[in-house]
Amino acid sequence: MKAAIVGGGVIGGGWAARFLLNGWDVSVFDPDPEAQRRIGEVIANARRSLPALYDRALPDEGRLTFHADLAEAVRGAGWVQESTPERLELKHDVLASLSSLAPEKAVIGSSTSGFKPSDLNAGGARAIVAHPFNPVYLLPLVELVGAREETERAAGILRSLGMFPLIVRKEIDAHIADRLLEAVWRESLWLVRDGIATTEEIDEAIRMGFGLRWAQMGLFETYRIAGGEAGMKHFLSQFGPALKWPWTKLTNVPEFDDALVELVAGQSDAQSGQLSVRVLERLRDDNLVGMLRALKKSGSGAGGVLNRHEALLRRPETDGLPVTADRQIPQGWTDYNGHMNEACYLEASAAASDRFMEMIGADADYIAGGKSYFTVENHLRYLKELHAGERLTITTQVLKAEGRKMHLFHFLKGGDGSLAATAETLLFHVDLTTRRSCPPAPAIAARLTALAEAHAALPVPEGAGRHVGQRG
Structure with a gap:
């Protein structure tokens, strides 16, 4: 998948970051010699903030290229986004060129904040309005105006990027927002x-x-x-x-x-x-990440968009042990020492336990049916520092699965693949109506037992069964 960005200002750079960090190859056309520097700075901010919204890893980044030739930039693109200054005569020229150069099936979107599609296409172009909001890589809203079939097709692509396409019912100057x-x-x-x-x-x-x-x-x-x-x-x-x-x-x-x-x-x-613009942007982004994550927890507003997008992200697998977490460490997890706060190691391992429960079928539907697992004991070992922006991966080994008990061991690894912490967790299966332990459903027990038997052939992890202060 390839997106072509025409115009590398604040909005064009935001579009480039949104596509790139969702796994698309991105080609940029902008004759300004400062465009490459500006877009690089915008993408650096996006790398710092967008993955921090999610509790699963985004796709691997696409390839970013810069082009001096417009035809080369749009060749093979599935989406072409025009983000030139708000001058109608300029947009007429650019969109006319894009309509003749871009692939026939490519969506051609204009970031215009005020012009209608009939204004943009008066010279024979075939663009729709795809008006985003700054920062494009964090805020989900995109107003779509144009032919219904084309805006609906564009909406499907935008949803796959974690955005919220709002199809405007009628043409109107400046759209809705x-x-x-x-x-x-x-x-x-x-x-x-x-x-x-x-x-x-x-x-x-x-x-x-x-x-x-x-x-x-x-x-x-x-x-x-x-x-x-x-x-x-x-x-x-x-x-x-x-x-x-x-x-x-x-x-x-x-x-x-x-x-x-x-x-x-x-x-x-x-x-x-x-304050410099870059400092203000980072302050804005950190605040937005915090507010969006709060909305994500409740599912309100833009938080619901994030939850739906996160559900589409592939959960990775690895030989030997399941990957129960793969994410970027958000800014909010760091403390006054500049590294990940000790409580957040527990939060990360607790999330890994939740993901493991989903894997064996003890998911939201199972819990709604009145059964779940409760944590009764944890033991954490802190082995190395972790920092904001670093990738955190957790794998989980089943140490024991006996009746109502589930005994897990989480390996927390940093971006370089080295072990940063371990978390040993004992959980009991519980009836939520009586709040007392009870046997799990047969299907849950069978899946858990199968994993326990597979993991029994693995070495007992170093640190398993330790207590606080134990030496050697």
Whole structure:
């Protein structure tokens, strides 16, 4: 699979990272001599953050190439993404060339934030709008506008990349999300111009309040809750009349003169000018990873998109022992010493136990049926440091499987393949209604016994059966 990226700015670089880290080969066309450096920096940020969202390993990276010839860049591509500046005449020229050069079956997407497909294709091109949000490698939303058959085909590809394609029902300038953002942006400019608030104060109002609610519930679901038990009708009856009050200036545009530019830019420099763009991007990415992982746990909003994508990622296998974890260590697992926190070794091994349970059939459906395994004892050995961004692989050996007991030994290995820790775990099978131990279902017991018999031929792991402080 190959994607061609035409235009290597912030958005084009984000597209390149999203495809590349999901196993696609990526070719880039951008005549700017700085494009290769910029895209390399964006991809470096993506390598640091995107895999940290998942508890399974992403596919092996594709191959990244840069081209001076447009025809060479798009040759053999299944997806071509145009991310040139928002100038319609430029997009006409680029998209016309892409429509003649790209393979007939290739999706040709435009990252335009404002133009409609009819605008883009007025010169005979065959593009659809595929409008993403920055950073493209982390935020899942892509607005698709165009012929239904083509947008649906594009949507299938985007879902395989862990994105959320939103097919817009009708052509409209600026699509959906940017029209909402434009309303907030316009009102914010008035608040700054009229001296009501600074850029920092407006940002605080968003990130300390409704921005947090919107991340999980959006607008209408948030207001439904605001209506209390009576729901949305009560909210509308209570706050609907306010729509007639002269609260906002959404129908007016502040004069975009030099004075306003200097005012906004000056306040923005005072707010965060001491930080470089790359530092701000990494801060943004780390915060997004933390929030997205929280949403992933509940399955809300973008968290549900991540869960569906993670379920598609292949679980690796290896000779001898099953791989029960293969992932990148997220930033949030490190502590003040700069290495993985001791509690996170336990979290990783607990996740490996959960994956092992799924392998023998003690999965979510089995647990919903009223049976599960409970951990009753753990013993961890810390053998070497692990760091954020490093790949963590866990293999699991069954030491014993007797009736209600399941005795596991996890090997935690770092990116270089060396042993970083071991975790010995004893679990009992439990009836969730009585909260007492009981025999597992016959099918579960059979799978567990088969693995225990296969593993019995392996050496007893070093450290098995140890206790705290034991020497030698």
